[in-house]
Amino acid sequence: MKARAIRIHKHGGPDVMQLDEVDLAGPEPGQVRVKNTCIGVNYADIYEREGDHGGPHSAKEMPITMGHMAVGVIDAIGEGVSGRRNGERVGYIGPDSYADYTNVQAARLFSLPDAVSDLVAGGYLLRGLTAEYLLRRLYKVGPGTTALVHAAAGGMGLILGEWGSLLGARMIGTVSSPEKAEVARAHGYETVINYSSEDFAVRTLAETNGTGADVIYDGVGKMAFLKSLDCIRPRGMVISYGTASGNVGEFDLQRLHSKSIIVTRPTLRSWIADPEEAALASKALFDVLSGGEIQTPIGKQFSLDQAVEAHRHLESRSATAPIVLIP
Numbered sequence: 242m243k244a245r246a247i248r249i250h251k252h253g254g255p256d257v258m259q260l261d262e263v264d265l266a267g268p269e270p271g272q273v274r275v276k277n278t279c280i281g282v283n284y285a286d287i288y289e290r291e292g293d294h295g296g297p298h299s300a301k302e303m304p305i306t307m308g309h310m311a312v313g314v315i316d317a318i319g320e321g322v323s324g325r326r327n328g329e330r331v332g333y334i335g336p337d338s339y340a341d342y343t344n345v346q347a348a349r350l351f352s353l354p355d356a357v358s359d360l361v362a363g364g365y366l367l368r369g370l371t372a373e374y375l376l377r378r379l380y381k382v383g384p385g386t387t388a389l390v391h392a393a394a395g396g397m398g399l400i401l402g403e404w405g406s407l408l409g410a411r412m413i414g415t416v417s418s419p420e421k422a423e424v425a426r427a428h429g430y431e432t433v434i435n436y437s438s439e440d441f442a443v444r445t446l447a448e449t450n451g452t453g454a455d456v457i458y459d460g461v462g463k464m465a466f467l468k469s470l471d472c473i474r475p476r477g478m479v480i481s482y483g484t485a486s487g488n489v490g491e492f493d494l495q496r497l498h499s500k501s502i503i504v505t506r507p508t509l510r511s512w513i514a515d516p517e518e519a520a521l522a523s524k525a526l527f528d529v530l531s532g533g534e535i536q537t538p539i540g541k542q543f544s545l546d547q548a549v550e551a552h553r554h555l556e557s558r559s560a561t562a563p564i565v566l567i568p
C-alpha cells in the first residue's frame with residue numbers, strides 16, 4: 242500500500258523534512274500495521290533530524306522516516322501475532338511514526354485504556370513513561386523528597402511536576418519567563434525560579450536551608466548541568482535526562498567528589514526494554530492518566546504536512562505543553 246510519511250534525505254534544520262509518498266509493505270511476521278491518529282513531537286525527533294547528537298539518536302541510513310512514537314488503531318496484523326485485533330486502540334514507542342500508517346513490532350504495543358484520549362496519549366505516552374522511570378524507579382520520590390526540575394513548564398516539566406507532587410514530593414521548578422512560571426505553578430511546583438533573572442543554585446540552596454535538592458531532573462543540559470552540581474545535597478542524584486540547550490560535554494569528575502554526587506544520563510529505551518517492566522510502567526502511567534489525578538494539557542496541534550512548523554515551534558522554546566501531529 243501507499244503511505245504518506247515525513248522523511249529526511251539529509252540532516253539539517255526543520256526544512257529538510259518533506260512529505261513523501263512511500264510504499265509500505267507488510268506488516269512482517271510479528272508486526273502490526275497501525276493507522277496513526279496522533280503523533281507526539283518530541284525532542285528526540287529534533288536530535289534525529291539534526292543527526293549529530295550521538296547516544297541513542299545516532300544517525301541511521303537515509304532516507305529516514307521521522308518520529309519516535311504515536312497512537313492509533315491496528316489496521317492489519319502480521320503472521321504469528323496473537324492477542325491483537327483490528328480496530329484496537331494502541332500506542333507505541335518506536336521509529337517511523339511521522340506517517341499515516343506505520344508497521345510496529347507487536348511486542349512493543351501498549352493497549353490504550355478508554356479513559357485516555359488519543360490526544361493525551363499522543364502528547365504524554367513517551368514523556369509519561371519517562372516521568373514514570375525518573376520519579377518511581379531511577380530515583381524514588383515521595384514525601385520528604387525535594388526535587389528540582391529544569392524547564393518546568395515544558396512538556397516533560399509539566400508531567401514531572403504533576404506526578405512528582407502527586408507522589409508527595411516537594412517540587413521546585415526552573416523556567417525562563419514569568420509567563421512560564423505561572424504555568425509551572427499550576428502544575429505541581431511549589432516554588433518556581435526564573436533562571437533567566439535569578440541564580441537557580443543560590444535560590445535552591447536558600448529554599449532547602451543550605452542543603453540542596455535530593456534529586457535534580459535536568460532536561461536542559463549544557464545551560465544548567467554544571468550549576469546543578471552546586472545545589473544538589475550530599476549523596477544526591479543529578480539526572481541529566483535531556484539536552485534541550487545542547488550536550489553537556491566533558492566535565493571534571495572531581496566536581497562530584499566533595500559531595501559524593503551521583504550523576505546519571507539515562508534513556509527511556511533502557512527502562513522499558515524488558516516487556517514486564519514496560520507493562521508495569523505503562524500501567525502506572527495509565528492509572529494516573531485515567532484517574533484524572535493529574536492535569537495533562539495539550540499544546541498546538543499540527544497536521545502531518547506541518548511537521549516543519551511543529552519542529553520550529555518546539556525549538557522556539559515557546560511551547561508550554563506537548564505538541565502533536567494529527568495525520
Ligand SMILES: NC(=O)c1ccc[n+]([C@@H]2O[C@H](COP(=O)([O-])OP(=O)(O)OC[C@H]3O[C@@H](n4cnc5c(N)ncnc54)[C@H](OP(=O)(O)O)[C@@H]3O)[C@@H](O)[C@H]2O)c1
Pocket residue numbers: 282283284285367368371392393394395396397398415416417418421460461464482483484485486487507508509510556557558559560562
Ligand atoms: N532521557 C529520556 O529518557 C528522555 C525522554 C523524553 C525526553 N527527554 C528529553 O527531555 C528534554 C525535554 O523534552 P520535551 O520534548 O518535553 O521538551 P520541552 O521541555 O517542552 O522543551 C524544552 C525546554 O527546554 C528549555 N530550554 C532551555 N534552553 C533551551 C534552548 N536553548 N532551546 C530550547 N529549549 C531550551 C525551554 O524551557 P525554558 O524556556 O523554561 O528554559 C524549553 O521549553 C529533551 O532534551 C528530551 O530529549 C529525555
